[in-house]
Amino acid sequence: MAHTNRPTIIRLAVYWIIAAAMTGVISGLAFATGVVEWVYQDLQRPLLLPPVMILTWLWIAKTMMMALVLWIVDRFGHGWARRVSIGLLVLLYLASGGWLAGFVILRDVTFGFYAILGSWILTALTVFVIGRAQKFSAVLMWPIFIWTTFMLTVSFELMRLNSGLQLAGL
Template structure:
């Protein structure tokens, strides 16, 4: 793609609007369906689980930074890794939908854990490929990887504390 045909700041605005809409849907569903009360009042949870508003703000920041990384790769990325990176970032957004379906709608801590595990693997892969396409976009992905790692830990603890599943060796 010629440099003159690369996405402008308008596309970044569109990416941010879509990301904001997505976070609004997830956040709205979490509060409207009572999942927040379910997690904080009904489930056994780790003592180190932050308050829901902190989790919400970090989720919003993660989604918006992913949109920025998508635009940076789309605008400044190069080579085969540019297209693959765009695809992986779109898959990461879809993985959020998987978590939404499993954890928020079905209220299944095990499904939520496996959805976050898949998202973690996908984030690690995306980080590697994005690094080949555009270094700054890869730098933007490190906090996302850290956040996903933290949420993987939270999901594992919720699953461990709230299922009768025996985890051999853990």
């Protein structure tokens, strides 16, 4: 693709609109289905679980940052890694849907943990491949990877505390 044919700022706006709609759906479902009350009132929760509004804002920031990374890779990426990176980023958005189905809709802390684990593996792979396509985008993916790692830890603790999982020494 010639550099002049690369996506413009309009496509970034479209990516951000889609990402905002997705976060709105996830947040709306979480609040409307009572999953917030379920997590914060009914479940045993780890001390490291942030308040729901902080969790919501960080989820929104992560999703919007992924849209920015998608646009940067799409516009400035090069080689085989550009197309693979775009595909991996789309898969990361779909992984959010998997978590949504398991944790929010089914209210299954174990499924939620495995969905986040899959997302964590996919995020690590995405950071690696994006680094081949466009270095700055890989740097922007690190906060997303750190956030996913944190949520993997929170999800594991939710699963451990609420599913009867007993680990030696924990």
